Amino acid sequence: xxxxxxxxxxxxxxxxxxxxxxxxxxxxxxxxxxxxxxxxxxxxxxxxxxxxxxxxxxxxxxxxxxxxxxxxxxxxxxxxxxxxxxxxxxxxxxxxxxxxxxxxxxxxxxxxxxxxxxxxxxxxxxxxxxxxxxxxxxxxxxxxxxxxxxxxxxxxxxxxxxxxxxxxxxxxxxxxxxxxxxxxxxxxxxxxxxxxxxxxxxxxxxxxxxxxxxxxxxxxxxxxxxxxxxxxxxxxxxxxxxxxxxxxxxxxxxxxxxxxxxxxxxxxxxxxxxxxxxxxxxxxxxxxxxxxxxxxxxxxxxxxxxxxxxxxxxxxxxxxxxxxxxxxxxxxxxxxxxxxxxxxxxxxxxxxxxxxxxxxxxxxxxxxxxxxxxxxxxxxxxxxxxxxxxxxxxx
Numbered sequence: 001x002x003x004x005x006x007x008x009x010x011x012x013x014x015x016x017x018x019x020x021x022x023x024x025x026x027x028x029x030x031x032x033x034x035x036x037x038x039x040x041x042x043x044x045x046x047x048x049x050x051x052x053x054x055x056x057x058x059x060x061x062x063x064x065x066x067x068x069x070x071x072x073x074x075x076x077x078x079x080x081x082x083x084x085x086x087x088x089x090x091x092x093x094x095x096x097x098x099x100x101x102x103x104x105x106x107x108x109x110x111x112x113x114x115x116x117x118x119x120x121x122x123x124x125x126x127x128x129x130x131x132x133x134x135x136x137x138x139x140x141x142x143x144x145x146x147x148x149x150x151x152x153x154x155x156x157x158x159x160x161x162x163x164x165x166x167x168x169x170x171x172x173x174x175x176x177x178x179x180x181x182x183x184x185x186x187x188x189x190x191x192x193x194x195x196x197x198x199x200x201x202x203x204x205x206x207x208x209x210x211x212x213x214x215x216x217x218x219x220x221x222x223x224x225x226x227x228x229x230x231x232x233x234x235x236x237x238x239x240x241x242x243x244x245x246x247x248x249x250x251x252x253x254x255x256x257x258x259x260x261x262x263x264x265x266x267x268x269x270x271x272x273x274x275x276x277x278x279x280x281x282x283x284x285x286x287x288x289x290x291x292x293x294x295x296x297x298x299x300x301x302x303x304x305x306x307x308x309x310x311x312x313x314x315x316x317x318x319x320x321x322x323x324x325x326x327x328x329x330x331x332x333x334x335x336x337x338x339x340x341x342x343x344x345x346x347x348x349x350x351x352x353x354x355x356x357x358x359x360x361x362x363x364x365x366x367x368x369x370x371x372x373x374x375x376x377x378x379x380x381x382x383x384x385x386x387x388x389x390x391x392x393x394x395x
Contacts, residue, residue, distance in 0.1 A: 059128025059363035064305035071102025135167025194226035206242035247271035
């Protein structure tokens with residue numbers, strides 16, 4: 001058996017049992033990790049490449065992105081920065097419906113090309129697993145086109161792992177009748193997505209001026225019946241009971257949660273639902289942060305994601321989101337790292353990602369940085385020296 005691996009001055013495993021290893025080594029056998037620990041204890045048959053005074057961490061896991069889109073909403077961003085709100089933008093034809101029109105006009109090849117390029121840039125920033133939502137197609141045929149483009153990106157050998165989510169309820173198509181639209185999504189589209197294995201999760205936007213708890217329950221229940229997981233956009237602008245619904249459905253996560261009641265927090269804690277924090281969006285929208293201290297005190301797993309989208313979070317940088325989570329949300333640097341590695345992977349049902357330990361998938365990053373706490377500084381540029389996905393170097 002031929003083993004190979006990396007030696008570094010510091011290895012942050014994100015595994016509670018192993019912690020951080022000084023003068024550490026990570027040894028791989030193909031796509032799996034077989035040893036993490038001191039260099040002196042590495043298997044003698046392993047060939048180690050010394051990366052010097054750099055740090056090795058698990059690959060980052062971005063659990064909430066809308067990275068499959070076409071078009072641009074830079075004009076809308078300028079309006080927002082000048083003080084306009086979502087009502088001004090919507091009245092001018094912007095918002096989700098603007099991206100819907102661009103996605104509807106795009107071909108699957110065009111969506112795939114744009115997504116593949118974005119994923120490549122995410123890899124350069126240390127991301128090895130990415131959740132990608134549909135949700136801009138709105139009409140079933142365009143949602144299918146988005147999901148097909150996402151599936152093609154997932155099959156690429158030189159990119160990150162991709163987890164697809166069908167964002168079933170994001171906005172109403174311009175000509176749709178609300179009741180029949182929700183019923184059709186639940187009755188026809190969710191089962192079809194499950195049959196074609198186009199998604200792992202189903203999502204819905206539960207908020208004021210979005211979809212109600214009852215509407216999201218209809219779609220979420222259809223998802224569970226079809227064997228799909230549930231993730232929910234909850235409480236970005238108002239608490240309408242989305243957290244309690246997520247607990248009821250056994251959702252994997254609630255995302256945004258700038259507005260969530262004590263009762264909602266208690267329900268999430270009882271159900272073991274992760275809270276996905278999206279600080280780039282709240283920065284863009286000039287929002288107050290979620291109740292992080294209360295979520296933490298309740299024992300809720302905290303996850304940080306980029307929310308990459310063309311409107312409220314026009315970024316591809318999970319490290320930027322981590323920097324904002326520390327600066328604006330009050331996470332510690334260690335919490336932020338765990339929130340983008342082991343806890344993020346757990347919220348996707350991928351316990352072999354986001355950690356470095358024997359048996360884990362060999363997704364890891366060598367950072368041109370001296371310490372894991374340096375990851376949460378707002379560099380604004382890639383600081384990766386090497387990125388491995390399943391043991392294969394992709395950067």
